[in-house]
Amino acid sequence: MSKPARWTRGHHWVFLVLVLLLASRPRLGFCADQLQTIQARGELLWGADAEGGAPYVYPDPQKPEQMTGFECDLAAALAAKLGVKPRMVQNQWDQLLPALDRGNFDIILNGLEITADNQQHAAMSRPYYVYAQQIVTRKDFAGPTNLDGLKGKTVGVLASSAAQRLLQNAGGIEVKSYPGNVESFLDLKAGRIDIAMLDLPIALFYAKPDPALKFSGGPFAPGYYGIGVRKEDATLLAAINQALGQLIRDGALERIYRQHGLWDDRQAMLASYKPETVTQRKSISTLREWPKYLPLLLRGAVTTVTLSVLGMMLAVAAGLAVALARLYGPLPLRWMAQAYVEVVRGTPLLIQLFLIYYGLPQIGLRLNAFLAGVLGLGLNYAANEAENYRAGIQSIPKGQTEAALALGMSGPQVLRRVVLPQALRVVIPPVTNDFIAMFKDSSIVSVITMVELTKVYGELATSTYDYIGLGLMTAGIYFALSYPASLFANWLERSRSYDRR
């Protein structure tokens, strides 16, 4: 009972937020035994990420509405042993542990490694697969064949995977983390990176059949995949361990793996596994240790600011060009400008970023992540800015243009000397709003491997498990940066108001 006492000292508000969160979370069978709950429900809910999830669990190419993969088969076998049906719950891979804790599903069955780190947050079953690391390069690239050879190189990995931890612990290796299994291979083929390191099953499925890629050296650094269960669900864990033991002994597991081309000699280790005892570390309060975490977040914030400032500069310039083309250009140009605005506004920024980053290399245009991010944000917002300018220009009374023409000014002179200066003041408020919106929207570029503020938050939160403390710090940084921007905009608007006495 000493822990709550520690919390209340100077942390009333954090405690309050925590209580609210605990009170509101929809945990299934919080008090009852989870195994009974599952059997009463008749379904085993297993959490996994099917996006780029082959060969673990992924949409069947022949029947895309149905899932396939060796973990899919394993889940079915496991559920059958428990006397229920399996049901997969889709969840982003690097957020599986927090989602398990929230009660979104009963177990994690998705390549979760049995490591001390993971065991801090969940109880792990006995292993169901022995994986190893595989280095993959382009066919023509003479790359390193083992861990030592990776020193000083840039290596693409799956975010929060065993490979990422292995490389980070080895030191001296620049790690580029990707949100899914496929993206690192895409960047490898696009030539943005030379080396990727992934769990063997992923490499076997995606890289082995690809003529442009090759395995560099053999598999190394074996480890275990296990099933994650909430720590309090002891009877469920025991039932799962018993079921897995039966599947291993009666050869059902081997049959599944052979069917998927994943059986190898290492799997013999499954039968003789002895769990290691794990010492519990005490939970981390990042707020208490803010000098350690704040600089990491601030470094991400620098990227966020650079991205959004450059993106907005592009948007403001390109938007003006589009607006002028739409208002004054010759007919075909006018149509093109209008089409640009409608298409860009009518499609998600995420898709546009994927097209620019992963799509353009396929037609020979390779941009680095930063450039692709600036371009994506800038060109997307250019459509909004063009509409702002158009509204601003059209709000200037016709008499202004007539007076300037009567004085002998040419069309472009009228625009530059009379119409635009007045229109610019009209568009200051909406453009500032857009800038602040882009500042926050810029977090989306993490999908193309940019490590900006939100991404740093995500990475730190998954490793420290302190979503609240880091979240408050991160939100504080966003606010501290966007609030002055809106103050500046107010000032700018006021200093430009020539129509007040």
Next chain:
Amino acid sequence: MIVVENLIKSYNATRVLHGVDHSQKRGEAVVLIGPSGCGKSTFLRCLNQLELADAGRITIGDVTITGGGAPRSAEERARQQRLRLRAGMVFQSFNLFPHLTVLRNITEAPTVVKKIPRQEAEAAARALLAKIGLEHKAGAYPAQLSGGQQQRVAIARALAMEPEVMLFDEPTSALDPELRDEVLRVMRQLAEEGMTMIVVTHEMQFARDMADTILFFEGGRVLESGSPEQIFTAPAHERTRDFLKRAIMR
């Protein structure tokens, strides 16, 4: 100085100018009167190409534009601009540039269009401001001026381009009665100095006092023209008489 021959203008199906002819000597002050919607303003706006006529011929000084429609070649565009530079325009709603000071309103076109050095343009602008009695407002913004002051600045702005003709499109209609006199005084002074002017107005007293010639417009035609004496005391047309009776009763 100004010759207009057979000017025709329609908006869609509605014809607003039915072949207007007009000629005017240098230094002559002409006032256009007539009921609303009779084509006075359209005629004036055709003269400096804010409206493009469908057909006819316009000559101001040494520039002639024949035919209608938008200029199609660089040469036609240049001729249109030269015609505009011959004529200065003053609008009913002033149309000062709100984002520029009074001084910049006046110097903008000379520096941008005629490439006159800023210092020179500013000296000329200050002289014009002194003439209209607003030299102390050089640094003010239009929104800080009264309507009468704004219209006087608009006159100075047009004069800064040194036009040969000044066109006034109902310059006092948007002003309160007590502010009209200061604008009319400036216009009268210009007429006395020998400026060639065409004024569209409803100010009958002003027309009578300062016009050399009055044109009575109706239905897109010049119904009659003559000296103020002639028009005000012995109009040839019944319609002119009716109009004047109503205008003076007001």
